Amino acid sequence: MLMSVKNISSAILGVGVDDTTIDLFESQYPVPTGVSYNSYVIRDEKTAILDTVDARATDEWMANVTEALAGEKPAYLVVHHMEPDHGANIARLAALYPEMQVVGNAKTFLYMDQFFGADAVAKERRVVVKDGESLSLGTHTLTFVLAPMVHWPEVMVSYESSEKVLFSADGFGRFGAVARFDENADWASEARRYYLNIVGKYGPQVQALLKKTAALEIQTICPLHGPVLTEGLEECLRLYDLWSQW
Numbered sequence: 001m002l003m004s005v006k007n008i009s010s011a012i013l014g015v016g017v018d019d020t021t022i023d024l025f026e027s028q029y030p031v032p033t034g035v036s037y038n039s040y041v042i043r044d045e046k047t048a049i050l051d052t053v054d055a056r057a058t059d060e061w062m063a064n065v066t067e068a069l070a071g072e073k074p075a076y077l078v079v080h081h082m083e084p085d086h087g088a089n090i091a092r093l094a095a096l097y098p099e100m101q102v103v104g105n106a107k108t109f110l111y112m113d114q115f116f117g118a119d120a121v122a123k124e125r126r127v128v129v130k131d132g133e134s135l136s137l138g139t140h141t142l143t144f145v146l147a148p149m150v151h152w153p154e155v156m157v158s159y160e161s162s163e164k165v166l167f168s169a170d171g172f173g174r175f176g177a178v179a180r181f182d183e184n185a186d187w188a189s190e191a192r193r194y195y196l197n198i199v200g201k202y203g204p205q206v207q208a209l210l211k212k213t214a215a216l217e218i219q220t221i222c223p224l225h226g227p228v229l230t231e232g233l234e235e236c237l238r239l240y241d242l243w244s245q246w
Contacts, residue, residue: 008220011163015061016053017057019035022034026085035177046137047137053085055089075101077102103129107153140160140162143159150209157213170198171223174223181227187227188235192243206243206244
């Protein structure tokens, strides 16, 4: 397992972990250059952690989170997607920070109860958001966009308006460890293989999400797998539009 804390901006930190020891992602997709489990911290008046990681990467991720928090206690954990490669450490983090609130939509918490039991995150700690609602952290504000079946029923993405960042859940993900990704390499090939295998059945739902986010000015895309995207975003969006029409 690899990956240290990465500054995406002065306030947004990447705390994910590269898994370079895995042979098959989801026990079926070859990943010769590994895979990343991405997670983010936004430091502000109220600090938020965005998603957790797979159980395979728990210890390394916790070390990264601790470093990024720098002694602060998180006010929120935002859960964009409950799949175990992103949600495995929700209960552990909730127990570690008992004052932290957990942000998700109604279906997020339905899944959470099924995965961890109803007591893992008490009802009074839950912030249930609807499509289009926002959460202020101080100078940063997250607006939530529900994205059902991209590629699970509870999926949502969020847009941070001050820095124009889209936290895209599994959207715009890519196979391959981030540390092994050359910025001059071809992003699209492994992103397309990821899309077709993981999201490909849900083209109409991807189209619906693209329409919802079309009016947003996006400067950075932070997916849950693969590199953070800051260049060539128009081409990435064009490809997702193309692939989801197939």
